[in-house]
Amino acid sequence: LRMAIRRNHTCCHILQAALREVLGEHVHQCGSYVDANQCRFDFSHFSAMTPEELQKVENYVNKVILEAVPVTTEVLPIEEAKKKGAMALFGEKYGDVVRVVSVGDYSTEFCGGTHLTNSSQAGLFKIVFETSVASGVRRIQAITGMAVMSMLYDYKDTLEKTCAVLRTPNFDELPHRAESLLAEVREKNAKIESMEQAAANAKLGDIFADVPEINGVKLVCAKLDGMGADGLRKTGDSIAEKFDCFVAVLAGTADGKSNILCKCSKSAVEKGANAGTLVREIAAVAGGKGGGKPDSAMAGVPDAAKLGAALDAAKDIAAKYIK
Structure with missing residues (x-):
């Protein structure tokens, strides 16, 4: 359980670095929450993220995980920590001595929480959704490690069931099969509509x-x-x-x-x-x-x-x- 919390917490740090890289340095943490099941990160940004931006952020975090960079913890005088470029949570008050967590050269932040010792221990990172929580504040909810595998198994199960219902032998053919069925439905609906209109016109003929x-x-x-x-x-x-x-x-x-x-x-x-x-x-x-x-x-x-x-x-x- 504690290891799962560490995965999510360390990935929150990497996530902030990814967001600043993809969206810009105006991005700052506005709040976060981590437990064994998820990491939730609120950040400053002026608009909803595009699918392409979300993919870039997700890829960035997984790249750092796969690079297996060390995660280090130091206790430093606050001025020395600032000189190292450590990021602080906006509005938070700190003492003269602070704890600094670094993920390789990617992230350096003031933090008192529990963390991994190496980024590779996170395993996998997957964004579940991105949404608005306030004006100028966005939220990303993500999962890590085995939670990502569970999501993939669920996706696979859904795809297999869909293939069975649509009588399609493999996943790759699902989009084409769905398009074909929609075309059939549209054609039948058009015929039904035409027949209903003809019946209505016939009834109007009597009324006229x-x-x-x-x-x-x-x-x-x-x-x-x-x-x-x-x-x-x-x-x-x-x-x-x-x-x-x-x-x-x-x-x-x-x-x-x-x-x-x-x-x-x-x-x-x-x-x-x-x-x-x-x-x-x-x-x-x-x-x-x-x-x-x-x-x-x-x-x-x-x-x-x-x-x-x-x-x-x-x-x-x-x-x-x-x-």
Whole structure:
């Protein structure tokens, strides 16, 4: 247990050296935490690290580990320690005599903690994640030694299970297999969407045969089962190609979500129709909420069973505004 803590602590020192090398000398320690399972290092930096920067830092630390450089501890007068270039934790107060830990020529810091005697004893170093903890302060969490091996075994187990599910003989073929499956899904979804749109257009054909008017504005109301928000918008565009002056109120449910779309032509808006206002009042009949622009708006409805009641109320609600 103590050896695992030493691995993580010494790697924190090497990590700071790596960050200053890769990101710049503006990097300073803002805090750290080590135990047998992890090392956590907070540091000053102005933006999230890129994947390339993280890889460079990780490679730097592992390079120092593989070089098997000595880790030495000295107790020195503080002025002598400063002359050696030892880094102090910002804001920390020190006495006249300090303990200095050096990792070869890579790192020299004031530190009172337990450490390895050689960098090679760390075994391996792996960054788990990098994130923000405050404005101008980033955090890296990493693991060392056998914890890295455990992570690699977990990755291998996940890859093997994924290969089995996707019926792929080896890891290298997984990206290609995943891309192929996604292409198949997209193709099938496109076919389904096309069929749903054709069915919706057929239903609209029946509705178009007898469309009521309010002061010269066509009012198209329809409940389109199996159609989601995107499908409702496309159907609204089809209605716009059919009529010059109209208000369309379309309701549909897909993937457990119910929506109401209201679409108004420019001439209908000029006569007082406002899609945002209309969809808000119509959806409220079914306990829903929404809004949008004067020409197009969408609302969500929690109970699909009440869509019919909302559509039934659409004519009276629209009549209040169309003059």
